[in-house]
Amino acid sequence: MDMPVIEANGMRIPRIGLGTWPMKGRECQGAVEAALAMGYRHVDTAEMYGNEDAVGAALNATRLPRGEVFLTTKIWNDSPDGAAIRRAFDACIKRLNQPYVDLLLIHWPSPQLDLPDALRGLAAIRAEGRAKAIGVSNFPPGLLRRAIGEGLGLACLQVEFHVQLDQSRLLGICRENGMALTAYSPLGKGNGLDQPALKAVAAKHGAAPAGVALAWLLAQDGVAMVPKAASPARQRENLRALSIRLDDADMAALAALPKDRRFVNPAGLAPDWVNG
Numbered sequence: 001m002d003m004p005v006i007e008a009n010g011m012r013i014p015r016i017g018l019g020t021w022p023m024k025g026r027e028c029q030g031a032v033e034a035a036l037a038m039g040y041r042h043v044d045t046a047e048m049y050g051n052e053d054a055v056g057a058a059l060n061a062t063r064l065p066r067g068e069v070f071l072t073t074k075i076w077n078d079s080p081d082g083a084a085i086r087r088a089f090d091a092c093i094k095r096l097n098q099p100y101v102d103l104l105l106i107h108w109p110s111p112q113l114d115l116p117d118a119l120r121g122l123a124a125i126r127a128e129g130r131a132k133a134i135g136v137s138n139f140p141p142g143l144l145r146r147a148i149g150e151g152l153g154l155a156c157l158q159v160e161f162h163v164q165l166d167q168s169r170l171l172g173i174c175r176e177n178g179m180a181l182t183a184y185s186p187l188g189k190g191n192g193l194d195q196p197a198l199k200a201v202a203a204k205h206g207a208a209p210a211g212v213a214l215a216w217l218l219a220q221d222g223v224a225m226v227p228k229a230a231s232p233a234r235q236r237e238n239l240r241a242l243s244i245r246l247d248d249a250d251m252a253a254l255a256a257l258p259k260d261r262r263f264v265n266p267a268g269l270a271p272d273w274v275n276g
């Protein structure tokens with residue numbers, strides 16, 4: 001399998017990875033091991049997921065060299081400054097039982113976030129070689145521009161992004177600054193996959209609607225994605241998106257779908273997506 005990658009500020013991230021939320025324990029470890037055996041080379045976890053130990057165990061169980069697997073983890077929003085981020089990361093790396101991660105992200109912004117100090121904390125971990133690249137997650141456009149303005153070489157933004165949610169503002173900022181954008185919930189948590197336009201394009205290509213939704217993301221320059229899939233069958237189905245080539249008519253039909261459906265917007269945690 002030829003997995004395309006995105007190069008962004010020195011980072012090479014495989015375009016389709018495995019999302020692991022909310023899997024835990026044996027289910028999570030088994031899913032990661034199956035995905036790696038199938039050809040996945042990108043795994044996404046987080047401090048908050050409670051599964052870093054399972055992800056790390058799967059990586060250690062595989063015969064793949066560590067350098068062949070791209071590993072992302074994220075620091076929760078109760079670590080608002082560099083010192084707290086370092087403490088949290090020390091615990092993450094211990095649970096993962098890995099020498100380093102490929103990408104380290106701030107998971108969600110918080111009102112207490114000391115953005116310059118937090119980013120300096122990430123950069124210090126990168127300088128030590130314990131994170132190969134750094135970035136942020138769930139940052140709205142204004143806050144993302146502020147983060148980039150600190151000049152610390154952010155490589156990636158991770159946000160909800162799918163065929164029913166317009167993220168053109170954030171994607172434009174990433175492209176302007178040489179960053180990748182990783183889409184989480186790239187299938188909209190399964191909502192809307194029965195839309196007639198999506199089903200029609202899927203039928204045209206002899207594919208599942210989920211595969212078309214992922215193919216639409218692959219058609220966006222600079223976008224990687226981490227669909228969660230516990231079973232090998234679903235993991236294999238998601239990889240089939242790599243073989244779907246959408247034409248102009250397909251893209252026009254998918255462009256007509258609603259683009260305002262956000263499925264991850266937790267009260268008290270989510271920022272102001274428009275003005276933040």
